[in-house]
Amino acid sequence: MSDERYAAKLKGKKGIRRIINAAGYSKNGLCSAYRHESAFRQLVWLNGVLVVLVFVLDFGPATRMILMFASFLSLIVELFNTAIEAAVDHTSTSEHELAKRAKDAGSAAQAVALVLLALLWFMALWREYGLNLF
Missing domain, CATH: 1.20.890 (cAMP-dependent Protein Kinase, Chain A)
Incomplete structure (x- = not known):
């Protein structure tokens, strides 16, 4: 066909x-x-633990929703990053500046999503439990 x-x-x-x-x-x-994708597996396990903590720790409903959103967002971004890498590699595995920029942008998006996840968790823990790490 x-x-x-x-x-x-x-x-x-x-x-x-x-x-x-x-x-x-x-x-x-x-x-x-x-x-x-080992990165996706690692994120699934990390976010699995975080989702359990969302319901174990004494967070309010709004905080729970925000933390759940951030966890799912990091998984979504990793799926997009994986898709970009697969499409670029399917096109060519040879070194090319545009391919590098596409892959680097996907990686940067994931890094930003993980920074957001970490910041939101830090803020939630600080707000609810007064954890001051500084």
């Missing part, structure tokens, strides 16, 4: 079939990222 016919076959789905297919693609993406 040609690439165009395959794409048309996938894009031609409507209604509930499209939603079911999209859920399957999402599951495949999550499983693939977990299986092939």
Whole structure:
């Protein structure tokens, strides 16, 4: 089957079939990222621990929502970073300035998301428990 016919076959789905297919693609993406990307696995485990702590520690509902958002955001950014790296590597594995910039930008986005996660946790702990690390 040609690439165009395959794409048309996938894009031609409507209604509930499209939603079911999209859920399957999402599951495949999550499983693939977990299986092939150690950074994603590490973030899943880190955020798993943080999500448990969100409910174990005595945070208010707004603080819990913000910390949960930050955890999921770091996972989302890592999935985008993984997608960028896979697309760039599929195009070419040779050294190229644009490929480097794309990969570096994805990495920088993840670093910013992790700084946000750390800052929000620090602020939440400081606010609720008066932890002063300085």
